[in-house]
Amino acid sequence: MKLNKIEVVTDFKHLQIREITDSGGYHRRVLTPDATLAEDEHQEIKDKAEELWTDEVKTAWATFQAEQEVERETE
Amino acid sequence: MSGIINSAGSKSGVIGTTELDYEEGTHTVVHAQTDGTSFAMNSGYQTLSYTKIGRVVHCTGYLVINTITGSPSHTKFTLPFTCASGNEHQGSQNAMTYGVDYGGDGVSIYVGPSQKYCQCISSRDDASYLHVSAAAGDEYAISITYYTND
Numbered sequence: 001m002k003l004n005k006i007e008v009v010t011d012f013k014h015l016q017i018r019e020i021t022d023s024g025g026y027h028r029r030v031l032t033p034d035a036t037l038a039e040d041e042h043q044e045i046k047d048k049a050e051e052l053w054t055d056e057v058k059t060a061w062a063t064f065q066a067e068q069e070v071e072r073e074t075e
Numbered sequence: 076m077s078g079i080i081n082s083a084g085s086k087s088g089v090i091g092t093t094e095l096d097y098e099e100g101t102h103t104v105v106h107a108q109t110d111g112t113s114f115a116m117n118s119g120y121q122t123l124s125y126t127k128i129g130r131v132v133h134c135t136g137y138l139v140i141n142t143i144t145g146s147p148s149h150t151k152f153t154l155p156f157t158c159a160s161g162n163e164h165q166g167s168q169n170a171m172t173y174g175v176d177y178g179g180d181g182v183s184i185y186v187g188p189s190q191k192y193c194q195c196i197s198s199r200d201d202a203s204y205l206h207v208s209a210a211a212g213d214e215y216a217i218s219i220t221y222y223t224n225d
Contacts, residue, residue: 009224010189014157016224018100026100028125028155030191065109068187 001027003042012061013052015045033061095129096225102155104138106209107192112145114209123217125155132156133220140213149206150195150213156223160189166221170195173214178205186221193219 001019004026009016015031031037033053037046102123106114120139125132138152158164167185175182179197183204186193195207195215 007225009157010160012189014189014191016157021101026098028100028102030153030155030157032157032191064189068190069109 003044006045006048008048008052012064013057015048015052017045033058034065096127098125098127100125100155102134102153104136104152107151107153108147108149108209109151110145110148112143112147112209114140114144114147114150114211115142117141120214123155127156127223130159130222130225131220132223133218135218136216138215138217140209140211143209143211147209150209151192152194152215152217153192154186154190154219154221157191158186158188159222159224162188164188164222166219168219170218171216174210175207175213175215176210177207182207182215184215184217184219186219193217 001021003017004020005018007016007018008014012033014033017029017031019027019029021027031045031049035049037049102125104116104121104123106116108114117139120137123134123136123138125134127133132155134154140150158166165185165187167183170182170184172182175195177197179199181197183196183198184193185196197205197207199205
């Protein structure tokens with residue numbers, strides 16, 4: 001698939017990716033700071049992740065995830 | 076209100092006085108487990124179709140879990156867009172299931188704020204909900220609407 005757009009969303013720097021399929025349609029996926037990027041990932045995405053997913057962002061995302069889990073468990 | 080959404084590609088248009096982005100596409104679902112487990116989808120049943128109008132995303136699709144690694148305590152599927160932050164943007168809808176073992180009164184698909192996944196939960200009358208554990212062969216017909224960021 002051909003990379004079409006990278007959007008950076010939320011305080012946790014999610015990479016919201018739009019690609020174009022072989023048939024011309026849009027395909028979407030989201031990468032979060034806890035993701036391990038595939039070796040064959042688009043270089044532009046790797047660069048963006050390297051730039052934005054600082055240790056601070058990764059920690060904030062992990063903390064948020066943990067808080068969400070606790071909140072749901074106690075509801 | 077009524078208006079025109081352009082006819083091709085990534086569409087945008089004007090409805091009444093509001094300019095809205097319009098987009099259709101697909102998302103290949105993978106597991107989004109956070110308990111150290113994982114599962115693989117049946118390749119013939121792992122695609123969601125989405126329509127995004129403005130900030131509202133609607134997804135539909137039929138998902139089948141093929142194989143499991145570990146002993147999952149929940150079931151989480153990825154989504155095409157991250158849900159916006161804030162409790163007012165969450166979404167949940169009931170799902171039709173086949174072969175799913177749950178302990179409550181049916182299965183709902185829930186997406187929480189700032190999450191890129193939806194999770195399967197089983198509500199109970201006058202009690203806390205239960206997480207639905209993923210198992211090989213579980214089938215879900217999914218339809219969910221939620222808000223994204225842009």
